[in-house]
Amino acid sequence: MPHAPDGTMALGSRRPRAASSPNQAGSGLRRCFAPGRPPTIDPRSVPRRGEQSATIIQRVPRALTLGQLRTWRREGYLVLEGFFSDEEVDTVNAAAERVWDERPSHLTVDDLDLGLRQRACQVADDQRSHRFKVNDLYLTDSSLRHVAGSKKVGAVLADLLRDEPVMINTLNLTEGSEQADHLDTLFMCPPRAFAMAVTWMALEDVRGDAGPLRYYPGSHRIRPYVFETGSLVLNQPELPRWQQYMDRELARNRMEEQRLLAKKGDLFVWHSLLLHGGCPITSRGTTRRSLVTHFHTRHDYRAATASLRPAGAGWWLVRPPQPVPGFDDGAPQPADGPEGTAAPRRGLTRRLGWSRRAKVR
């Protein structure tokens, strides 16, 4: 395995830092769904009777072994080495480079050094040396979308999610994010909290000093903290309590940090409830090119009126780019699909053995 076999290679502190930039837990800027507007469904996206593809809810795994499925259930992640060809990696790297050649006005980028969200066209030349997170290139770049949502990716996700995956967001990074430890459900929680998987594609070999991705095997089994809003979506004032809760649960369950020292072309997949973040970059200027893609499931868009288009073995969600305050004020807000989870449904919490509110000392 290209990643550390245990926590002994841990170099940095696991404790999340206070949120101060758009990439950090708590800024709220990465929150995907704007409440209030019901999404609309594209009738072309609804399969006709008898048209269901092989990927629709399967019980028998197609792409993964039973051993891999067991690892997923126990550890909450999978590493698939050499999953992507050099050509696929080059395609995504080229798409990311085009962003900076073209600086399109419809692309939202987060300056991780300034904690500033902008459209690509607003980035000043002297800002280009900063670290950026490019949001949702999948919406406009079909070459990237074809790689991130290819049939082989879809087959893996269909095995893990037992449903057709729906691509809802992509993030391109050239450097490490140094993002505080977090759960993705804090920001883009599907109606069923477990019904999300996230792919991380290595676009180059990861160096230990480049701020590798870190994660906590088994942490997806920690009973989720339910905020006072009744939701798993972050309620900012409660962030310290959430951190305290996660610290306590990790210690109690002896769960330790691992670092992903992936090789170019590797695919890492994590569960919606797996705790993860970005390690500090110890050699400034070192790159760590990667593509993160979040997938929800078709089930959660069935009743909703979401605009979905076919992608490989699944779908992609059509929606406007993330809004940028001051740039597109007054423009329609994203109508993304199911909103962030309100309260976990009673039946669901009982089935999974969670209490409504996690006790925090």
Ligand SMILES: O=C(O)CCC(=O)C(=O)O
């Ligand atoms: O690549 C990273 O450093 C972190 C990415 C991440 O945590 C996320 O997108 O949720």
